[in-house]
Amino acid sequence: MITALAGGVGAARLLRGLVRIVPRTEVTAVVNTGDDTVLHGLTICPDLDTVTYTLAGMNDDERGWGLAGETWTAMEALERLGGESWFRLGDKDLATHLYRTQRLADGAPLSEVTREITAAVGIGARLLPMSDDPVRTRLTLVDGPEIAFQEYFVRRQHSVAVASVRFAGADTCRAAPGVLDALADGDVIVICPSNPVVSIGPLLAVPGIADALRQRRSRVVAVSPIVAGAALKGPADRLMAELGVAPTVVGVAQMYAEVAGTLVIDDADAALADDVEALGLHCIVAPTVMKSVADAERLSTTVLDAVSGHVA
């Protein structure tokens, strides 16, 4: 059994490789829901959907988010009405949010709704939201108010300086059914190459998850989302720097030292391997940039081998 902590695109890419070398039924991804939002009355779970669409082979690889063959009829009509359209909801994608919102209104917990959606599109693997309770990532700007995650990430295109981040609701939420068991049972626990601050951060803030990782630290392998001092995608590097952490693999190692026994860093950062190991993590240097499914498969093998070599 392989259990992964997952954010959005980077995680989805790694998982797409992982399910090529491990039977899908043996893979559980515990997914960040701190990005979730309600827009136009619809409950939107960007990370769950990104992982779902990618594992179902429905994602748009070129655009990097959303569904392949997507159309934008509703958004265009919404713009003509003067509605807020900064968060782009494609016509096909809307169906996911309509379905989820209806089921949540029916009283189904998010984990059950996620099970239904992933079964309907056929991803094979198991996806668990980190919690059925709402947790909302909120960011206080250096010169401004506290704003919701999507306001920061999409509307302002993460081009504003952040003073602090919090995960509202995390301290009182409960891990979704199956989450802590999946962490206890995982032969390998993967921290995907997602944003350590706003993708993995909320996961670690859910009561019980960080403890579960600490207890099984030797089986926890993190993949650095920072390569050569920069995030491959998104604001992880800037956020880390703004919050006082070096935006390097060493900074990533500092953030994960308590919960992960191994950090996989890119060849480009080989010179920093000793600094990572000095923080008490086993360090593996390998190609980590996933441009193709083959890249993702190779990186997945690296991750799994890390534990069998390390634990055995």
Next chain:
Amino acid sequence: MITALAGGVGAARLLRGLVRIVPRTEVTAVVNTGDDTVLHGLTICPDLDTVTYTLAGMNDDERGWGLAGETWTAMEALERLGGESWFRLGDKDLATHLYRTQRLADGAPLSEVTREITAAVGIGARLLPMSDDPVRTRLTLVDGPEIAFQEYFVRRQHSVAVASVRFAGADTCRAAPGVLDALADGDVIVICPSNPVVSIGPLLAVPGIADALRQRRSRVVAVSPIVAGAALKGPADRLMAELGVAPTVVGVAQMYAEVAGTLVIDDADAALADDVEALGLHCIVAPTVMKSVADAERLSTTVLDAVSGHVA
């Protein structure tokens, strides 16, 4: 100033004729909201939208509801997810519901949201929901439970026998801003050829509306939606019969006798004109079936002439 009480398609057709002979700025339609529903988290106002789309020239005349050039990408995707798709929401139409739901969540009352939508699509005339407070038409079936209007109308395609109808929330709701003034100020008040039970019924149940009509009864002209003992569209005839009212123009006259001074009936019902007049209504016999905009324009002229002739 012309004020109309309006349901959905029949009302929209008449109004489309009316705005050809009266400046749009002099027309106010007070629209039934008893059909409104929340589906997939979205607030849907079918009658408001039908009138809006029709007056904006955006409606699909052939299908008889919804928008011209509509696409169904979201619905098809929702069906693949196993979601409820009996209430067909087109991609363009979805934008209206997304917009409305967001604005209501922002705290805007429905009358303000309606003003925004009708201004954005440019209908010229003024549309008022009958109330900013939720009123919900509910029907108790002869052999079954009480169900919501759209469950009856769309999901079961009004093919079940109804024992009773009520308008939940009507007794405590307030007429939306402008409604009672529009009734007090209207030179002519038109009761559109909508379902007397479930379209006009909710309007008359809003506190103040029926009283306002009674006070200006000589200026109130109703158009019968029943022609030759049958509804032109929908279940008005069956509903009337089930509730103990003859499904004829005489039955319509009975339902409207207190609030309308004039009833326009179709040529096909000319033989019943005396029976209508015996109930105390002035009866006008004219072509009432609107197959074209020209038909609607002619019927509108009939309606307006009824009052100028009657009141003068």
